[in-house]
Amino acid sequence: MDTKDVGPDYFKMLIERSLELQRMSPFFSFLNQQKDIANVLKVFHNGALRMISAILDDAALVKRLREAKFDLLLTDPAFPAGVLLAKFLHLPMVYNVRWLNAGDAHMQIAPSPPSYVPMYNSLLHDQMNFLQRTENFLRYLFSLLQERYIIVPIYSELLEHHFPPGTDLLSMQQSADIWLMRMDFVFEFPRPSMPNVVYMGGFQCQPAQALPAELEEFMQSSGEHGVVFMSLGTAVGALPTAITETIATAFAQIPQKVLWKYHGERPSTLGNNTLLLEWFPQNDLLGHPKTRAFVSHGGTNGIYEAIYHGVPVLALPLLFDQFDNVLRLQVRGAARVLQVATLTSQEFLEALKDLLENPLYRSSVRKLSELHRDQPLTPLESATFWIEKSIKKRKVE
Numbered sequence: 001m002d003t004k005d006v007g008p009d010y011f012k013m014l015i016e017r018s019l020e021l022q023r024m025s026p027f028f029s030f031l032n033q034q035k036d037i038a039n040v041l042k043v044f045h046n047g048a049l050r051m052i053s054a055i056l057d058d059a060a061l062v063k064r065l066r067e068a069k070f071d072l073l074l075t076d077p078a079f080p081a082g083v084l085l086a087k088f089l090h091l092p093m094v095y096n097v098r099w100l101n102a103g104d105a106h107m108q109i110a111p112s113p114p115s116y117v118p119m120y121n122s123l124l125h126d127q128m129n130f131l132q133r134t135e136n137f138l139r140y141l142f143s144l145l146q147e148r149y150i151i152v153p154i155y156s157e158l159l160e161h162h163f164p165p166g167t168d169l170l171s172m173q174q175s176a177d178i179w180l181m182r183m184d185f186v187f188e189f190p191r192p193s194m195p196n197v198v199y200m201g202g203f204q205c206q207p208a209q210a211l212p213a214e215l216e217e218f219m220q221s222s223g224e225h226g227v228v229f230m231s232l233g234t235a236v237g238a239l240p241t242a243i244t245e246t247i248a249t250a251f252a253q254i255p256q257k258v259l260w261k262y263h264g265e266r267p268s269t270l271g272n273n274t275l276l277l278e279w280f281p282q283n284d285l286l287g288h289p290k291t292r293a294f295v296s297h298g299g300t301n302g303i304y305e306a307i308y309h310g311v312p313v314l315a316l317p318l319l320f321d322q323f324d325n326v327l328r329l330q331v332r333g334a335a336r337v338l339q340v341a342t343l344t345s346q347e348f349l350e351a352l353k354d355l356l357e358n359p360l361y362r363s364s365v366r367k368l369s370e371l372h373r374d375q376p377l378t379p380l381e382s383a384t385f386w387i388e389k390s391i392k393k394r395k396v397e
Helices: 008-022 028-056 057-069 080-091 130-154 157-161 169-173 215-220 239-250 282-286 300-309 322-331 346-356 357-374 379-396
Strands: 074-075 094-097 178-181 197-199 228-230 257-261 274-277 292-296 313-315 335-337
Touching: 008 322, 008 335, 028 080, 028 157, 057 080, 057 228, 074 080, 074 178, 080 094, 080 157, 080 169, 094 239, 094 379, 130 157, 130 169, 157 169, 169 197, 178 379, 197 379, 215 274, 215 282, 228 282, 239 335, 239 346, 282 300, 292 300, 300 322, 300 357, 313 346, 335 357
Parallel strands: 074 094, 094 178, 178 197, 228 257, 228 292, 257 274, 292 313, 313 335
Antiparallel strands: none
């Protein structure tokens, strides 16, 4: 598949494949998952290759970039176009990073023992028994093989053409001055780190702003029951029809009002308590005093906004890191996690009622919120400080 085909239909295909994997036995699910990861890596890294090749092959553009005399390049190295451009222009780098190559970015800069550091998409925590450690080691081994035999070869010809002999992609990726890691250890499991890793999980979070009048009226109309907010992020407009109808049926049976970020055909079982819109101000809704629960796919931004505002999560993980994200919330007692592939209306309704009525979920997420906020600088202020420090250091040198 070409990256020009990556769009809503591609993500719809990935979701359908994810649901298919959830119905398989663990062994076959693991093997097929590794095959799918390899295919996704090929698609996106080939896209990154075409992008950076187009830049470096354009002599006029390269001349303009050199003449601009940039102080620093800030990049997400998950796909290394920014890394290659920084090295080509001899610019210092700061990373805005969570994932790199085939796993968590920590793997590229710090020891990551698979005996207690769970691998990407493993659904494991740091307290593993022998069989779980064995599985985790296999995942670790597969990630190394994917890195060496899928990712690195994609860029070999470009490196030979534009860089000095012996230039190594993995070494270039490790050379950033500062790694601004999009995570917070109130949310993570213990693991080794490095002095130039700065944690800025939730950097996008901020106090809630006033809602538009129509939304505020809807929120207030919920009375003492409050509102449930559901969003599956920007890449997923709607789930398969059968699952959407299942969720709509459950929503119709609760006394709370429901705000549902939704694209597509209106579910036939939708209740009068549910409002569908294609966009909501998510951060402001999660910070509203009437919001009682957040139904989420488990994307990083939404998870940190839920932590910041102290809202418990009913999680429906679908793709990529979402399974790992929601596991961490579940372990801390701040979320319920459901398997979308086998979801029933009764199961969804029971989990949602549990989340709304059991005070332990809200208590747990509020504790996380207090720890997350209890810092001398906000994550964004910390990130800004270290970016500016990197620029000053280079100017002194």
